[in-house]
Amino acid sequence: MRLTLAWRWTELRMLLPLLLLVPLGFVVTHVAEAGVLEPGPLTLAFGYVALMLVAHAILVLSGHRGDQLLLPLVGTIGGAGLVILNRLAPDVEPTQAFGLQLDVAATQLAWFAVGLVAMLAVAIGLRDDGLLRHYKYTWAAVGIGLLVLTAFLGYEVNGARLWLDLGPIAIQPGEFIKIILVVFIAGYLADNRALLTGASLRIGPIRVPPLPYLLPMLALFGLVMLIAVRQNDLGQALLLFGIFLTMLFVATGRRSYVLIGLLLFVAGSFAAYKLFPHVAARVDIWIDPFADPTNKGFQPVRGLFALARGGLFGEGLGQGLPQSIPYVHTDFIFAAVAEELGLVGAFALLALFLAFVFRGLRIAMLARDEFSALLAVGLTASLALQTLIIVAGNLKLVPLTGITLPFVSYGGSSVLASFVMVGLLLNVSHRTARAVDREQGLKDR
Amino acid sequence: MIATNVRRLAVYLLLAFVVVSGGLGWWQILDAPALNARAENPQVIAARRSAMRGTIFDAKGALLASSAVIDGVSRRTYTDAAFSHLIGYASLRFGTTGVERAYDDILTGRADPNPLRDLMNDILNRRPEPKDLTLTIDKRLQDFAAAQLGDAIGAVVAIDPRTGAILAMTSIPTFDATPISELPDPAGPAMARITGRPGNPLVDRARQGRYVPGSIMKVLTAAAALDAGAITAHTTFPDQPQQETDGFVVNGFTIREHDLRPVTPALWSLSPALQVSSNIFFAHVGLELGAQRFLEYAHRFGFCAGGSIGSGARALPVSASYVTAETDGDCGPFTDDVELASASFGQARVSVTPIQMALIAATIANDGVMPALHAVRDVRVHAADAAGGPSSAVLEESPSGDGSRVISVDAARVTRSAMVDAVEGELGRLYAGQGSVQLYGTGSDVHTAGKTGTAQRGEGQAPHSWFIGFAPAQGDAQPSIAVAVLIEGGGSGAGRAAPIGGAVMAEWLRLAGGG
Numbered sequence: 001m002r003l004t005l006a007w008r009w010t011e012l013r014m015l016l017p018l019l020l021l022v023p024l025g026f027v028v029t030h031v032a033e034a035g036v037l038e039p040g041p042l043t044l045a046f047g048y049v050a051l052m053l054v055a056h057a058i059l060v061l062s063g064h065r066g067d068q069l070l071l072p073l074v075g076t077i078g079g080a081g082l083v084i085l086n087r088l089a090p091d092v093e094p095t096q097a098f099g100l101q102l103d104v105a106a107t108q109l110a111w112f113a114v115g116l117v118a119m120l121a122v123a124i125g126l127r128d129d130g131l132l133r134h135y136k137y138t139w140a141a142v143g144i145g146l147l148v149l150t151a152f153l154g155y156e157v158n159g160a161r162l163w164l165d166l167g168p169i170a171i172q173p174g175e176f177i178k179i180i181l182v183v184f185i186a187g188y189l190a191d192n193r194a195l196l197t198g199a200s201l202r203i204g205p206i207r208v209p210p211l212p213y214l215l216p217m218l219a220l221f222g223l224v225m226l227i228a229v230r231q232n233d234l235g236q237a238l239l240l241f242g243i244f245l246t247m248l249f250v251a252t253g254r255r256s257y258v259l260i261g262l263l264l265f266v267a268g269s270f271a272a273y274k275l276f277p278h279v280a281a282r283v284d285i286w287i288d289p290f291a292d293p294t295n296k297g298f299q300p301v302r303g304l305f306a307l308a309r310g311g312l313f314g315e316g317l318g319q320g321l322p323q324s325i326p327y328v329h330t331d332f333i334f335a336a337v338a339e340e341l342g343l344v345g346a347f348a349l350l351a352l353f354l355a356f357v358f359r360g361l362r363i364a365m366l367a368r369d370e371f372s373a374l375l376a377v378g379l380t381a382s383l384a385l386q387t388l389i390i391v392a393g394n395l396k397l398v399p400l401t402g403i404t405l406p407f408v409s410y411g412g413s414s415v416l417a418s419f420v421m422v423g424l425l426l427n428v429s430h431r432t433a434r435a436v437d438r439e440q441g442l443k444d445r
Numbered sequence: 446m447i448a449t450n451v452r453r454l455a456v457y458l459l460l461a462f463v464v465v466s467g468g469l470g471w472w473q474i475l476d477a478p479a480l481n482a483r484a485e486n487p488q489v490i491a492a493r494r495s496a497m498r499g500t501i502f503d504a505k506g507a508l509l510a511s512s513a514v515i516d517g518v519s520r521r522t523y524t525d526a527a528f529s530h531l532i533g534y535a536s537l538r539f540g541t542t543g544v545e546r547a548y549d550d551i552l553t554g555r556a557d558p559n560p561l562r563d564l565m566n567d568i569l570n571r572r573p574e575p576k577d578l579t580l581t582i583d584k585r586l587q588d589f590a591a592a593q594l595g596d597a598i599g600a601v602v603a604i605d606p607r608t609g610a611i612l613a614m615t616s617i618p619t620f621d622a623t624p625i626s627e628l629p630d631p632a633g634p635a636m637a638r639i640t641g642r643p644g645n646p647l648v649d650r651a652r653q654g655r656y657v658p659g660s661i662m663k664v665l666t667a668a669a670a671l672d673a674g675a676i677t678a679h680t681t682f683p684d685q686p687q688q689e690t691d692g693f694v695v696n697g698f699t700i701r702e703h704d705l706r707p708v709t710p711a712l713w714s715l716s717p718a719l720q721v722s723s724n725i726f727f728a729h730v731g732l733e734l735g736a737q738r739f740l741e742y743a744h745r746f747g748f749c750a751g752g753s754i755g756s757g758a759r760a761l762p763v764s765a766s767y768v769t770a771e772t773d774g775d776c777g778p779f780t781d782d783v784e785l786a787s788a789s790f791g792q793a794r795v796s797v798t799p800i801q802m803a804l805i806a807a808t809i810a811n812d813g814v815m816p817a818l819h820a821v822r823d824v825r826v827h828a829a830d831a832a833g834g835p836s837s838a839v840l841e842e843s844p845s846g847d848g849s850r851v852i853s854v855d856a857a858r859v860t861r862s863a864m865v866d867a868v869e870g871e872l873g874r875l876y877a878g879q880g881s882v883q884l885y886g887t888g889s890d891v892h893t894a895g896k897t898g899t900a901q902r903g904e905g906q907a908p909h910s911w912f913i914g915f916a917p918a919q920g921d922a923q924p925s926i927a928v929a930v931l932i933e934g935g936g937s938g939a940g941r942a943a944p945i946g947g948a949v950m951a952e953w954l955r956l957a958g959g960g
């Protein structure tokens with residue numbers, strides 16, 4: 001087999017700053033905490049940058065033509081996350097796996113490696129979209145199977161049954177459900193778009209969706225939501241709902257669908273508030289965390305204090321008190337960034353996410369077929385909404401939920417799922433580029 | 446088509462990121478100063494851990510509370526358990542209470558009493574300088590009052606009726622505030638030991654305890670009825686002598702008199718009725734005044750709403766007293782005339798704090814003007830050596846807030862004269878017995894006004910023993926101390942509370958006279 005090299009100079013150029021930034025973050029943290037610089041922790045930093053560069057090299061060697069900004073953006077976001085996790089590591093219980101004891105930063109780095117492998121496999125391995133598109137019902141079945149398995153065999157952490165024990169490691173199947181849901185909805189909408197956008201019932205000025213065509217999708221969606229709510233995973237339910245509405249909007253262009261969906265969501269939320277005590281408790285804490293600042297409101301209140309301490313330029317890495325927030329390395333990692341790097345640093349992180357989102361949407365716009373476009377939109381929307389929901393939760397703009405900040409929060413399943421999504425986006429843009437090449441080739445000939 | 450929708454989606458997502466950024470700016474910049482100052486903030490807690498805290502002295506400069514920073518930890522110690530409820534504690538573990546809480550920003554130096562200097566310190570980001578406090582209380586009187594109570598569960602409150610300055614305020618059982626304030630780690634077990642003792646030692650009975658007042662309430666009933674013109678000093682109720690023996694039927698319910706022996710019922714006006722503490726007479730007075738006016742005067746005297754010692758942000762809250770059942774934080778209506786008649790002699794649903802009752806005595810003593818209470822006399826520059834007494838540099842004096850006129854001078858004077866008779870009159874002595882007479886036998890020409898209360902509680906429970914009074918009360922003398930004494934389940938007012946009230950007043954006059 002002949003190697004088809006495709007140089008990716010932009011990607012390489014954009015990755016190079018990481019060589020400076022990530023080790024610098026580690027150095028600053030350790031000088032602030034220990035007062036001395038030890039070479040030990042720097043291996044993690046250089047290990048991380050090396051991983052990114054190897055991933056880049058493999059893309060080059062495989063002749064990948066996908067978007068060149070995705071990897072540097074994800075690499076920078078993940079690098080910032082690793083720096084913060086390394087700073088929090090002394091205050092977070094280390095993990096045990098395969099007889100090793102690793103702190104959260106080292107564990108996260110291992111997951112980054114696994115994630116990058118998965119990303120490359122998806123980005124390079126998928127020759128066409130058939131595997132995804134034509135087996136959408138199979139994927140849906142796999143997804144539901146995973147959810148049911150978790151609901152019955154999973155174990156609870158902090159009141160939510162989200163985890164599946166796989167011997168040495170535990171995974172959160174919920175993180176992968178969203179990918180399956182995006183693939184299924186993209187496939188279904190691409191197949192039935194004409195029907196969905198064309199015929200529609202009108203009741204007065206309101207356009208009602210043609211329900212029969214939406215039914216299979218609604219059924220699956222309803223099932224997923226039901227299980228998510230039953231598992232007490234409200235953030236996940238909100239995220240899945242957001243993905244569904246966004247993809248429906250992009251496929252049909254109907255704002256009314258979104259409006260109806262939002263109304264349903266508001267009604268559903270109100271019903272959940274009245275029916276489920278744990279939902280009501282979460283909402284009450286959200287409305288006034290200071291009503292019980294030492295008990296129920298403890299975590300959000302500590303999060304707000306961290307934001308306030310940060311101010312414009314932040315306390316500096318290793319110099320704040322982010323460890324005063326419970327679950328800071330998962331739920332409140334954004335508040336930790338905002339505390340130690342300040343408003344400036346938090347804005348920079350948000351800007352990186354926004355750039356990633358715009359890049360993802362660009363891939364969708366350039367895509368040559370509807371399935372690919374909807375797939376890219378769904379994946380991008382998933383990461384965007386996930387970011388917005390958890391950041392807004394940290395900022396008390398919406399009730400706090402336990403979902404992760406992609407690439408930043410500690411968590412293997414989250415990191416792995418997020419990288420698979422990047423892989424799919426790379427794959428879509430690669431196939432677009434190839435299709436453009438073929439058209440160019442045909443013209444040239 | 447899809448591309449257009451994606452472009453729209455991009456705009457919506459951009460807007461969402463903008464909103465989130467706005468939220469970030471709000472917490473990190475706009476609301477940050479408020480958050481950074483909150484007591485629950487771990488940064489504030491950490492700063493507090495090592496921060497110096499101002500000293501608290503009594504009115505004569507005796508040391509009551511002081512801090513020392515040892516090994517980076519600020520340790521607070523207290524010298525006198527008689528002050529534990531008023532001063533409270535400043536614990537790294539349990540937060541602050543009492544004066545420590547009300548004056549926290551001053552004691553820590555986070556705030557300067559002078560608003561202009563406060564602003565300058567804020568702008569220049571100066572290190573906080575702790576400030577010292579001196580109280581209005583003379584430690585000697587406070588200790589004397591606590592010693593008088595001994596092991597009896599109860600409270601003593603003494604007020605200067607002219608200024609509203611607290612002269613003594615102690616609650617028994619009390620506790621040692623030092624172990625819960627000195628170091629954070631042993632504070633937990635220390636607190637558990639305190640809360641494990643009987644009698645809820647942490648409760649400030651003077652401020653937070655609510656009790657049936659019994660006959661001391663008759664002072665308010667009389668003052669209100671006199672001021673409203675419902676009665677005069679000479680008003681009598683012709684049916685009263687017979688009702689003393691037969692009972693007074695109101696709305697079909699018979700109100701019975703307590704045992705008046707050795708006195709024989711007769712046609713009484715206010716003074717003799719107060720001397721023998723006739724329930725029937727005051728039931729008539731209350732009915733004559735009417736439910737609406739009774740509630741109105743109760744409000745004027747400070748009932749039906751929470752009170753305070755000091756004002757504004759540095760006020761120590763005082764629990765509300767009620768004359769009827771509490772309804773939405775206010776006194777509800779009287780259900781019927783039976784309740785009104787019973788409330789007029791301090792039973793039914795009346796519940797009062799010792800401070801509220803001391804305020805009634807002070808108001809009568811001050812010719813009908815109710816003084817505004819305060820317990821902190823001034824704020825001073827922090828004295829480097831606490832043992833050397835307070836600095837002479839006073840930064841702020843507590844305003845001796847203007848009192849509010851509750852009843853006319855005439856009504857106050859008539860009530861006062863009846864209260865003097867109640868402790869010194871022929872019937873009063875006969876009724877109350879020798880115990881109450883002796884306390885005024887200081888050999889001097891100082892006269893005293895007062896009223897005892899024996900507040901009936903439920904079946905099988907000993908009554909609360911009450912006394913309110915003031916001195917000196919002869920002629921046109923300006924009273925300089927008003928007291929309220931409560932002993933939970935202490936039995937007769939004359940037997941327990943009155944002698945303590947008299948002794949505290951006599952001690953104060955001795956201390957004030959002797960310098």
